Amino acid sequence: MRVNRSAFQGRLTSPAAWALCALLLFLFLQPAFAGRYSLYLTIHILILSIFALGFNLLFGYTGLLSFGQAGFFAVGAYVCAKILIAVPSLLLGLVGGVLGAGIVAAFLGFLSVRHTRVYFSMLTLAFGMMIYSIAWKWRDVTGGDDGLVGIPRAPLELPGLSLSLATMERYYYVVLVVSLLAIWGMHRLVRSPLGLTLQALRDSETRAAFAGVSVRAYRLIAFTIAGLYAGLAGALLPPLENTVTPPIAHWSYSAEPVLATLVGGIHTFGGPIVGSFLLYMIKDIIVRFTQYWLIWLGAIVVVLVLGFRGGVVSIIEQALQPRLARRVERKAGTERKAAAGRKTK
Amino acid sequence: MKRWGGLTFVILILAWFAVPDRASAQCQLGVPAIKIGVQGAASGPHADYGRQIEMGATMALEEINAAGGILGCKLEMKFMDDENRAATGVRNARYLVTEWGAHFMVGTDSSGVAMAMGPVLAELKRIHFFTHAATHRLTEELVAGKGIKEIVRVSVPIYQDAIIAALIFKDRPEIKRWATIGADYEYGYASWSLFKDTLKKYRPDVEFVATAWAPFLTLDFSPHISAVMAQKPDAIFSTPWAGEAVMLLRQALIQGVFDQIHAWWQAMGGSVDVLEGITGEVQRDRFKGALWATARYIHNWPDTPENKAFIERFKKRWVRFPNYSAETTYSALFIMKAAVEKSRSLDTAKVIEGLKGMQIRNPGGLRVFRAEDHQFIYNVPAGRPVMDPKYPIPVLGDLRVFDAKDYYRHPPFTPVVVTK
Amino acid sequence: MSELLRVEGLRKSFGQLAAVDGITLTLDPGRLTAIIGPNGAGKTTLINLVTGGLLPDGGRVYFKGHEVTALPPHQRVRKGISRSFQLMTIFPRLTVGQNLLLPVLARLGRTHRPFSALEREEEAWAESDRILEDLGLLDARDEPAGALSHGDQRLLELGIAIAPRPELCFLDEPSAGLTPVERATVMELVRRLSERGRTTFVIVEHDMDVVFSLADWIVVMNRGQVLAEGPPAEIRENREVRTVYLGEEFE
């Protein structure tokens, strides 16, 4: 009786959930039939999915558009790389990367969440670019423009056993398991009281505050979690590429999760994952014919923003529930205006 | 430019369809085609180098295929833009080898990209013939040091940019104060450090008075120029390249730099695209003979029939002069051909064996393979950009020719302390 | 009986305009109070100052004897002061049920739980269902709130305002923009809830019939000050009030 308790959310996610199940089966069997490159590609998709999931907790669920997420991604990547170069233990690298990113995110978040809307976006942009300029210029530590190279794909040092990850297949399974855990965690989170609270902040921070919710505290929580996820995604990168370079901290890289989320769908849990997949498919397919794939991506972004703000996943749902969806969208619009109006009062 | 693109595209298509049975039937290596992955910077102010790499590779491939391929096997190539970014270069390499199925790889402009690719090549077990990336560390550290045998360099490293400069300017007693406007990455630092080390050996009296570093995508060099000129240097050692070099020189001119200094060393200023860019200024002798430059190959040297013929074929094919990345890439394919024919195999280890002791005549002159660091040794002169009635664009005149063994570093290598 | 709320010399000005200009006022528990006054009299500003939407330039606010002048809104809610808004404010993308679940969870101090499934919050759901029943919106529980009719959304907002079980609840024009029928239902609901005695309501309203039929106590504001206060009968007779305010209403 309580099962379809959050029917609206339920309706939005269930198709994505099914897609996820199908995907799972495929993912675990993939090494059996697919080549090294498609594994490599899948790892990238999984990494971006984690990155984008974290971002969407902030944007889609809490209503804060951050342009600095690449900064936390980079912190995760660089810390992990540094650790791997010093001590060859993947576990240590991942944990270190995640913690590093989390700490930085918590600190910068504390400063950032006092703003909303454009000011929040600008502030996160500034913080992200600070991290970028450190990565770029602090050559002694970060290798500067040339980055850190020759990072080993260290064995997974678990208490008891030490699992070599030299082959792509092995590392593929590590990334797969880690990302599935991360996705599962996020899935639990958005369906928890915390998740509900964040969505309430998105819909109306004023109402939430007068319902007894500390707006800043919960924004900070969302920001930090997003940072942790960015850090995890970043930490998974160096062992794959054996190299970390400043561009991953640049604001234009912050746009990747934004695009993935936008393409897949902002108000659906599966959106960012589907989006990450599509993003790489689009790129990989287009790149085979022409090196000019950004222009296509740009066109897709424009079309989505103008036509399908729900993203690919909810295009289907809009087809199922056109009337409802539109009414909600309109209501949300007026809500935002009202909110904006109040602020100017 | 459109025309090249179109042609290249057609070639690629042809190569694509030219593969089937007929070719593989007679191919003694038992593959439908020998696949060569080519990379270079094809966008941004350095895009001309990527395109020159593409042109050089395409032309070599056409000539080899026209002559019946390698042991009867046709060649096939795919070019990718590495955007001068390590991550992109690595991703492309993985794609080219594990997905597209490249047997060999050629190209790469940026030292940063090259250093990032090195370890990955070991994992991919494929030879990459580097034809531009110039940091000495690629061959000295990764090959001689770490033993990554998949790295082979056809182009001359920063020995050309740094040591030759030192050898030329040690004999200019009036030049005592040096400053650098450097590329803000591996290549720039390494060249400057190596230059200082070498010059100090001959000239304890010189000072190095100022540095200004310009990263990729520096839009405006005027603050860098005025910053170093504030220290009243006698000469400037400059490593930005391609379009950035042209803009740097032009802004130096309008800041009257060439009235105040004795010499300006534009390391890769002998490259065709830079010479094209400064044609007007050279015609009007705006540099007052103070501008010096070299390259990894220059189109007016060596004065041999092979080179002349190469230039002619290249001009006929692309309606342009080849710059050094075109020559080095073109030559790399023939080096690869020779090695494969010697080892009669596509197996990486065997081909590396095939390279041992190789001496080969290329348009750029005689190249000799050095086993310790997989560096091909050949010499390129330095000189001053001047107009020559035989050419529409400037050439390097007043040439200073040095024997390769005199300015290459030799194993065992003592590490250069690379500092900004 | 002991006072519920006391404000002393409360002041707030925007630029030169003194929206609230030295108000001193006490509210007793269980007495349904109505605040009336012409537009711009400072009614909404007063509510904002008491509930924490704005911080005053001067003066103090005491709730049950404790000072709350500088507390942020969510802490005042915890202490028992809640409100509804003039411009309707709900969570349009959440379901009707979740709209009420949030304040309940906040009261139970469970909003931070990251991993317990929402479905499992039985206690909270039970409570929000009870409120839905009062509102008569139980059937719409799983509808997105944004899809409700205007009137139902008003009801829902009222529900959100009482969900934290406030002892003092401000309703800022709860019937604005409603049809007479809807208005009647809203007011009826307010009366019912007020009679339960758990919550003391303070209502800002323009419709004088509603005010005089509903309120036990009336506060008249003008130009940021309290002009008069007293039981409806008294206010109706107050000459000053008539001239300043009621005049045009009764002509």
Place this chain on the structure above:
Amino acid sequence: MDNIAFQGLIGLSLAMYLWLLSAGLTIIFGVLGVLNFAHGSLYMVGAYLAFTFYGLLGLPFWVAVGLSLLGVGLLGIIMERGFLSRLYGIDEAYQLLLTFGFILILDDAVKIIWGGVFKIPPIPEFLDGAWSLLGRPFPVYNTFLIGIGLVVAVLLWFLFERTWWGRTVRATASDREMANAIGVNVPRIFTGVFALGAMLAALGGALGTPVRVVAPGIGAAMIIQAFIITVIGGLGNLKGAFVGSLIVGILSAYGTLFFPVFELFFIFVIMAVVLLIRPQGLFTR
């Protein structure tokens, strides 16, 4: 001492490119409330157009600049009318995302149309050379830029303070509904303002062609600086944008001279601090 002053003047000339760019960004934000991510790309397109007309087709410098302004102005009109105008009134996040889409499109479009061509046009005769200043040769070209920047500043001031159109625009900026009520054609104002902003960006790009590197991707590099400036000066504040440009331009010039390593870092610190302490900007009271 002279050297420091000299470096400052070089920085001043660089600041003018930034001023032209951020002036456009500021006007657009001030009136439309849209933060145009693609503004730097408009600068880039302006540069490429000027490069085409002046460098490839060999038209006179001024004509080439004029044509590129027209071209980018037109592009601006298309962007605003055809796309942005459909997003007014909804979450500004989507406007940011839309203009971000334009960055991707324009970057690649430039690659496709101009590829990596790098034939740099000569400096127009009358702007070549240098004159002595503080005992060192100061380029005529940079002097000329400082001049242009100041002229544009004056013209903009005149436009918004002294002309009917300017006053209407300011009225629209302060209150759309009101302006609409008194019969201002708000959509047309919006389009006009966007085109004006675009042309200012293009002017910056076009004037750079003979001496500055132009390449795909510079749009992203420029927009960041413009953001820093508009934030420091106060979003939508034209005076602020001017002062902000000077600060950033001169600071980065000194950066190359004194603290080359963390120059970029400090500039972003300034941006963040301003946002935290005075989000309305240093020059808005």
